[in-house]
Amino acid sequence: xxxxxxxxxxxxxxxxxxxxxxxxxxxxxxxxxxxxxxxxxxxxxxxxxxxxxxxxxxxxxxxxxxxxxxxxxxxxxxxxxxxxxxxxxxxxxxxxxxxxxxxxxxxxxxxxxxxxxxxxxxxxxxxxxxxxxxxxxxxxxxxxxxxxxxxxxxxxxxxxxxxxxxxxxxxxxxxxxxxxxxxxxxxxxxxxxxxxxxxxxxxxxxxxxxxxxxxxxxxxxxxxxxxxxxxxxxxxxxxxxxxxxxx
Numbered sequence: 674x675x676x677x678x679x680x681x682x683x684x685x686x687x688x689x690x691x692x693x694x695x696x697x698x699x700x701x702x703x704x705x706x707x708x709x710x711x712x713x714x715x716x717x718x719x720x721x722x723x724x725x726x727x728x729x730x731x732x733x734x735x736x737x738x739x740x741x742x743x744x745x746x747x748x749x750x751x752x753x754x755x756x757x758x759x760x761x762x763x764x765x766x767x768x769x770x771x772x773x774x775x776x777x778x779x780x781x782x783x784x785x786x787x788x789x790x791x792x793x794x795x796x797x798x799x800x801x802x803x804x805x806x807x808x809x810x811x812x813x814x815x816x817x818x819x820x821x822x823x824x825x826x827x828x829x830x831x832x833x834x835x836x837x838x839x840x841x842x843x844x845x846x847x848x849x850x851x852x853x854x855x856x857x858x859x860x861x862x863x864x865x866x867x868x869x870x871x872x873x874x875x876x877x878x879x880x881x882x883x884x885x886x887x888x889x890x891x892x893x894x895x896x897x898x899x900x901x902x903x904x905x906x907x908x909x910x911x912x913x914x915x916x917x918x919x920x
Contacts, residue, residue, distance in 0.1 A: 826906055
């Protein structure tokens with residue numbers, strides 16, 4: 674019997690593409706064999722994100738699928754939204770994806786199957802393990818910045834992974850809940866924090882190469898958010914040394 678699955682999608686001002694993304698998720702679920710729910714966490718959007726989601730609830734119901742809308746008011750950040758989605762999810766396995774699905778939903782079994790078969794507790798998509806899977810590449814400056822960030826991430830946190838920032842991760846919900854309860858970072862630096870805590874707890878982490886295409890329209894401010902992500906790496910170490918990740 675296939676495991677129950679929750680798909681969490683954090684969304685901030687994604688009104689122009691969340692509808693298309695949800696249509697793709699529904700097509701995937703029509704052919705997949707998961708008992709599934711989809712949770713969109715609307716992170717204080719000021720556009721039509723909520724309306725686009727609401728318009729598709731009936732279509733999901735007609736296919737015996739569940740689409741839920743949660744709303745943060747005000748905006749709290751991607752990390753907070755993922756945490757809220759997972760803690761309110763019902764599935765045995767929870768997968769989260771960025772709203773643009775730069776890694777297409779059809780890649781989801783690569784993350785779900787290792788957890789379902791008992792080989793991993795946390796799986797995460799990677800653009801760096803097999804760069805031939807990258808279709809449309811991101812601009813050179815962003816790519817270079819990502820490599821620098823990964824170097825700093827490995828140096829500061831000791832996590833020996835090639836790509837922690839790909840917005841495509843899955844968790845065995847039961848063992849991941851304590852990790853998310855200890856999560857402190859609410860914005861873009863939350864990815865390495867989750868992996869850091871999960872490793873500290875002894876969970877089995879698996880980095881998986883996935884298809885990925887750069888998607889225009891990101892809400893990330895490259896300069897300011899890059900600085901904040903770097904300071905978040907320092908904060909992870911400070912939190913650990915001060916005992917905030919103790920169980």
